[in-house]
Amino acid sequence: MPTRKLEKVVSLKEIKVACQACSLNEICLPVGMGETDLDRLDSIIDRKRPLARNDHLFRIGDPFQCLYAVRSGSLKTYATSEDGQEQVMGFHLPGELVGLDAIADGRHPLAAKALETTSLCEIPFADLEALSRQLPSLQHQLLRVMSQEIRADEQNMVTLGQKSAEERLASFLISLSSRFRRRGFSENQFNLSMSRSDIGNYLGLALETVSRLFTRFQNEGLLRVDRKHIELLDRARLCMFSSAKCSSSEEPRILRPNASS
Amino acid sequence: MPTRKLEKVVSLKEIKVACQACSLNEICLPVGMGETDLDRLDSIIDRKRPLARNDHLFRIGDPFQCLYAVRSGSLKTYATSEDGQEQVMGFHLPGELVGLDAIADGRHPLAAKALETTSLCEIPFADLEALSRQLPSLQHQLLRVMSQEIRADEQNMVTLGQKSAEERLASFLISLSSRFRRRGFSENQFNLSMSRSDIGNYLGLALETVSRLFTRFQNEGLLRVDRKHIELLDRARLCMFSSAKCSSSEEPRILRPNASS
DNA sequence: AAATCTTTTTGACCTGCGTCAAGGCAGGCA
DNA sequence: TGCCTGCCTTGACGCAGGTCAAAAAGATTT
Numbered sequence: 001m002p003t004r005k006l007e008k009v010v011s012l013k014e015i016k017v018a019c020q021a022c023s024l025n026e027i028c029l030p031v032g033m034g035e036t037d038l039d040r041l042d043s044i045i046d047r048k049r050p051l052a053r054n055d056h057l058f059r060i061g062d063p064f065q066c067l068y069a070v071r072s073g074s075l076k077t078y079a080t081s082e083d084g085q086e087q088v089m090g091f092h093l094p095g096e097l098v099g100l101d102a103i104a105d106g107r108h109p110l111a112a113k114a115l116e117t118t119s120l121c122e123i124p125f126a127d128l129e130a131l132s133r134q135l136p137s138l139q140h141q142l143l144r145v146m147s148q149e150i151r152a153d154e155q156n157m158v159t160l161g162q163k164s165a166e167e168r169l170a171s172f173l174i175s176l177s178s179r180f181r182r183r184g185f186s187e188n189q190f191n192l193s194m195s196r197s198d199i200g201n202y203l204g205l206a207l208e209t210v211s212r213l214f215t216r217f218q219n220e221g222l223l224r225v226d227r228k229h230i231e232l233l234d235r236a237r238l239c240m241f242s243s244a245k246c247s248s249s250e251e252p253r254i255l256r257p258n259a260s261s
Numbered sequence: 262m263p264t265r266k267l268e269k270v271v272s273l274k275e276i277k278v279a280c281q282a283c284s285l286n287e288i289c290l291p292v293g294m295g296e297t298d299l300d301r302l303d304s305i306i307d308r309k310r311p312l313a314r315n316d317h318l319f320r321i322g323d324p325f326q327c328l329y330a331v332r333s334g335s336l337k338t339y340a341t342s343e344d345g346q347e348q349v350m351g352f353h354l355p356g357e358l359v360g361l362d363a364i365a366d367g368r369h370p371l372a373a374k375a376l377e378t379t380s381l382c383e384i385p386f387a388d389l390e391a392l393s394r395q396l397p398s399l400q401h402q403l404l405r406v407m408s409q410e411i412r413a414d415e416q417n418m419v420t421l422g423q424k425s426a427e428e429r430l431a432s433f434l435i436s437l438s439s440r441f442r443r444r445g446f447s448e449n450q451f452n453l454s455m456s457r458s459d460i461g462n463y464l465g466l467a468l469e470t471v472s473r474l475f476t477r478f479q480n481e482g483l484l485r486v487d488r489k490h491i492e493l494l495d496r497a498r499l500c501m502f503s504s505a506k507c508s509s510s511e512e513p514r515i516l517r518p519n520a521s522s
Numbered sequence: 523a524a525a526t527c528t529t530t531t532t533g534a535c536c537t538g539c540g541t542c543a544a545g546g547c548a549g550g551c552a
Numbered sequence: 553t554g555c556c557t558g559c560c561t562t563g564a565c566g567c568a569g570g571t572c573a574a575a576a577a578g579a580t581t582t
Contacts, residue, residue, distance in 0.1 A: 079415070087419045087422055101411045102408070104409045105405075110415070129397075129404070136390075139400075143404075146364075147363070150362045150407065151362045151365055153414030153415065154340070154362060157417055157421060160418060162462075195559070197560095201422075201423075204421060205539080207559095208562085209539060209540075211560060211562080212561080214560095214561090227548085227559095457529075458529080466569080469571085475531095
């Protein structure tokens with residue numbers, strides 16, 4: 001059955017993909033924008049060369065100039081307490097915006113670091129603000145994205161506030177899986193770009209606990225782990241373990257022509 | 262001057278203070294707006310009669326039409342899991358906006374319930390969005406407020422993710438104290454409008470733990486508790502306990518002419 | 523003022539997970 | 553090829569804080 005959707009001509013060789021051609025435009029900032037509006041958004045966006053693993057995109061206290069959208073790869077954001085220990089606040093996949101928490105006072109309250117080779121779109125905030133005044137759909141989408149961020153943080157509070165270690169890791173894996181799926185990747189098989197220590201830190205657990213849980217989940221036939229590679233064998237049961245209403249596979253998903261290896 | 266009941270005198274309770282005259286306009290949505298802009302914002306805002314204790318402002322899943330600013334009193338927002346147990350996500354004091362997490366998909370993901378008699382400003386979101394397109398300062402402030410919310414949630418993640426019970430409660434009290442101060446109330450003495458159970462739930466602790474900590478803090482001379490009333494005796498030391506850089510009393514504060522009684 | 527209900531306090535017990543420690547494994551580099 | 557370094561796994565142990573239980577202190581109703 002043919003999709004009623006227009007076929008987009010995507011040049012895979014092109015390094016700097018315009019928003020119009022970007023496979024992420026259905027889940028990124030451009031959601032809900034028309035062709036001509038997209039053009040104008042595209043014109044304020046800058047695409048620099050990719051970050052290498054462990055490069056910082058920005059550090060705590062850096063002046064805020066731009067929002068960033070992840071194009072490929074992944075980032076973690078984290079705070080550091082005065083005694084130098086870090087708290088991982090989030091992991092960011094393609095199509096997600098980073099830096100929204102800096103709007104408040106023009107300084108980044110968190111640092112952002114590449115977990116692997118990562119390319120980004122740089123969006124000067126002043127331009128974005130001005131443009132969104134002219135493009136209602138952009139304005140609306142920006143507010144929506146921020147609202148979603150608030151929601152996601154609320155979810156995290158539930159996870160940290162009242163879930164057991166087991167439930168936390170299960171939730172985390174299900175959430176990652178869904179996010180990969182949404183982006184057109186496999187939902188049952190993926191690579192973790194972050195270390196056990198990052199995961200533990202993010203979930204409020206010791207890395208040893210994370211490690212133990214991975215082996216336990218594997219023994220119970222829920223998944224298979226090999227180093228960074230995760231294969232979910234029983235997503236449904238993992239969902240039960242996470243004690244969350246795992247929105248099943250009904251969500252919109254990006255069509256990704258050559259991702260069905 | 263004796264108060265007499267005259268036909269033309271509006272009862273105090275029904276006075277609808279315009280944004281221009283509202284003592285909260287320095288910390289609420291109007292921040293940074295000029296007189297005439299304020300007028301226009303004011304014109305879209307509706308002020309209904311107050312909520313009684315335990316009244317719901319909205320429930321989970323309710324369609325999203327309006328944002329609300331607390332004018333007086335306080336609210337809690339909370340989620341409920343399928344098994345019916347609730348997770349308190351936040352407490353909202355005068356000058357704070359509620360409902361920002363509903364913009365994402367037009368439904369409230371949390372319920373909001375009055376902790377005491379609470380009056381609110383109702384702000385139709387569609388109008389706000391339209392108006393903010395015309396008033397850059399309003400647009401900017403809306404984004405700032407949302408960004409602040411994200412930041413606050415990030416703070417909560419740190420609290421839940423890596424603080425001990427003691428540190429959590431200390432952080433909570435310091436944070437409340439600062440927020441009261443900002444609003445022109447005493448920073449060293451205030452009433453908790455929420456129950457121990459709400460506090461515990463919010464902080465990811467059992468209510469028994471909260472209770473024990475209150476008595477412990479009192480025994481250590483940090484504060485005095487009497488039922489709902491809290492008096493901070495040694496804010497500095499409490500700050501140490503919270504292991505957070507407690508921004509001291511240097512922040513802007515609302516002038517409140519007759520609050521010194 | 524008695525009766526009932528809710529909230530808070532306090533104690534006793536127990537367990538989930540953090541901490542410490544030691545050893546395994548892979549990848550980078552000489 | 554072997555060493556080094558960073559990550560991961562596994563075991564042993566202890567404690568912070570959860571759970572259960574009961575009583576005290578308010579609050580609300582009759």
